[in-house]
Amino acid sequence: MDLFSVTLIILTAITVLAYLYYLLKKQFDYWKVLNVPYLETPSYIFGQAKRCATGELSLAESHLQIYRDLAPHKYGGIFLFQNPSLIVRDPELVKHVLAKDFTNFYDRGSYFAKPYEPLTRHLFNLTGEEWKTIRTKLTPTFSGGKLKLMFAYVKECVDELITVIDELHDEEIEMKDLMARYTVDVISSCAFGLKTNSLRHPDAEFKKMGTQALSPTTWTRIKDTLTAISPKLVYFLKIRTFDTQVTEFFNRIVRQTVEYREKNNITRNDFLHLVTQLKKKDETDSLKNNSDGIILNEKSVELTLDLVTAQCFVIFLGGFETSSSALSFTLFELSRNPRVQQELQQDVDRVFDKYHDQITYESLQETTYADMVINETLRKYPAIPFLIRICTTDYKIPESSTVIKRGTWTFIPIYGLHHDPAYFSHPDDFYPEHFTEEAIKSRPHFTFLPFGEGPRICIGKQSCGESFGDGDYVNESTRKFGTRLNSKSGI
Numbered sequence: 464m465d466l467f468s469v470t471l472i473i474l475t476a477i478t479v480l481a482y483l484y485y486l487l488k489k490q491f492d493y494w495k496v497l498n499v500p501y502l503e504t505p506s507y508i509f510g511q512a513k514r515c516a517t518g519e520l521s522l523a524e525s526h527l528q529i530y531r532d533l534a535p536h537k538y539g540g541i542f543l544f545q546n547p548s549l550i551v552r553d554p555e556l557v558k559h560v561l562a563k564d565f566t567n568f569y570d571r572g573s574y575f576a577k578p579y580e581p582l583t584r585h586l587f588n589l590t591g592e593e594w595k596t597i598r599t600k601l602t603p604t605f606s607g608g609k610l611k612l613m614f615a616y617v618k619e620c621v622d623e624l625i626t627v628i629d630e631l632h633d634e635e636i637e638m639k640d641l642m643a644r645y646t647v648d649v650i651s652s653c654a655f656g657l658k659t660n661s662l663r664h665p666d667a668e669f670k671k672m673g674t675q676a677l678s679p680t681t682w683t684r685i686k687d688t689l690t691a692i693s694p695k696l697v698y699f700l701k702i703r704t705f706d707t708q709v710t711e712f713f714n715r716i717v718r719q720t721v722e723y724r725e726k727n728n729i730t731r732n733d734f735l736h737l738v739t740q741l742k743k744k745d746e747t748d749s750l751k752n753n754s755d756g757i758i759l760n761e762k763s764v765e766l767t768l769d770l771v772t773a774q775c776f777v778i779f780l781g782g783f784e785t786s787s788s789a790l791s792f793t794l795f796e797l798s799r800n801p802r803v804q805q806e807l808q809q810d811v812d813r814v815f816d817k818y819h820d821q822i823t824y825e826s827l828q829e830t831t832y833a834d835m836v837i838n839e840t841l842r843k844y845p846a847i848p849f850l851i852r853i854c855t856t857d858y859k860i861p862e863s864s865t866v867i868k869r870g871t872w873t874f875i876p877i878y879g880l881h882h883d884p885a886y887f888s889h890p891d892d893f894y895p896e897h898f899t900e901e902a903i904k905s906r907p908h909f910t911f912l913p914f915g916e917g918p919r920i921c922i923g924k925q926s927c928g929e930s931f932g933d934g935d936y937v938n939e940s941t942r943k944f945g946t947r948l949n950s951k952s953g954i
């Protein structure tokens with residue numbers, strides 16, 4: 464190769480690199496140009512995701528850091544990889560994003576591959592008209608009356624759990640695993656009408672598949688990172704969210720159960736029954752409710768077996784990890800805080816005495832201190848450290864001149880708000896008194912968001928305390944047992 468060609472190649476390479484650098488620099492000036500307070504990026508590759516990507520901080524810790532670094536601004540900009548994203552810190556503005564201006568923020572931006580992976584076509588991932596129609600169809604299945612009917616199934620699981628613990632006498636117990644097994648039994652009974660008996664059989668297939676669907680592996684981390692950088696690429700490459708074993712398992716379970724029930728004319732007060740009823744008959748009256756402004760076209764979404772399976776699957780996924788970690792963290796904190804444990808025991812004894820040693824759906828409403836304890840767990844350890852909303856039309860931030868563009872990722876920093884001393888006096892302690900009536904009244908709304916808020920609030924919120932058993936188990940176990948940390952906890 465002659466000198467001219469070499470020089471030409473070097474010059475071309477320099478020009479390309481300089482141009483790429485210019486584009487990157489321009490991208491990272493995004494918030495500056497919009498005149499929005501922002502955090503300088505620590506890395507042109509990862510942006511603010513760097514400390515999380517390198518394992519220096521957990522996802523929750525890195526979001527807490529961002530929340531604190533952006534103080535005292537009401538909102539501010541960051542970069543996730545190269546994507547400019549907005550962090551909303553001010554509770555009043557949070558209310559706008561989640562509730563008041565919901566029509567500008569109805570999308571969660573979840574990647575899903577619905578044409579080639581129907582199991583991902585569930586409520587959490589759906590958007591717009593399709594989300595609205597399915598949400599409206601499913602909401603009545605979570606009404607107080609329907610949950611009350613399921614309470615008997617939860618009670619069965621609680622009784623079994625108490626027996627299992629009793630049989631272990633004074634043995635040390637790995638509570639996280641036991642709570643996961645208990646939660647699987649509750650959800651599979653309430654959602655699918657199946658007795659999985661994971662409490663007795665730790666290797667039950669249901670538990671194995673649930674854990675497989677949720678456990679992070681190197682491959683799932685790569686997929687998540689790729690999805691954050693370019694969802695379109697993931698879609699183009701047809702990368703699946705769940706492996707075939709999990710998909711086939713859930714498809715088979717729902718299909719076989721539906722067929723068996725139809726053939727044998729079986730009716731059971733569980734979620735699967737309620738959803739298959741909806742499949743047969745559209746509840747057209749409730750479908751006319753269109754208060755949040757999203758167009759609703761009831762004919763556009765037919766509840767096929769695939770769609771029913773996807774909704775049962777999200778009930779399982781949505782309830783499994785969230786509820787079992789809430790229970791484990793509650794027991795962990797009770798073990799560390801004898802004062803709280805004692806107070807809880809007194810509260811539960813009071814209610815049990817009043818109801819002649821019987822726990823019922825109604826008596827659960829009266830264990831006020833137990834509610835405070837569970838809320839404090841959800842404050843300190845929210846299952847989801849932030850909410851995501853995609854700005855679906857250009858949006859002018861109230862009382863400012865800032866207009867954020869359609870497509871902007873908007874984050875609600877749940878973990879940051881829950882650990883802000885301005886709203887919670889003892890942010891790093893386990894302090895159920897954060898949830899006395901006076902304390903709740905004294906802080907702004909939209910600062911305690913373990914279940915999200917607005918039209919996309921967790922559909923299972925009510926079922927967590929009441930039917931799916933967090934409240935029931937905490938009450939019954941507190942009545943019978945005390946907890947303390949064992950030598951393996953390292954504390």
Ligand code: HEM
Pocket residue numbers: 586587588598777778779781782783785786789841845846847850851912913914915916917918919920921922923924926927931
């Ligand atoms: C301690 C237990 C739970 C916690 C902390 C929790 C938390 C959450 C959060 C933070 C969201 C997002 C809300 C938003 O974007 O505003 C959510 C959504 C959702 N959750 Fe839960 N959840 C729990 C239990 C459950 C249970 C038991 C179920 C099923 C029965 C469930 C089903 C769902 C579904 C389907 C959505 C999507 C709702 C929609 O987009 O319309 N969750 N949950």
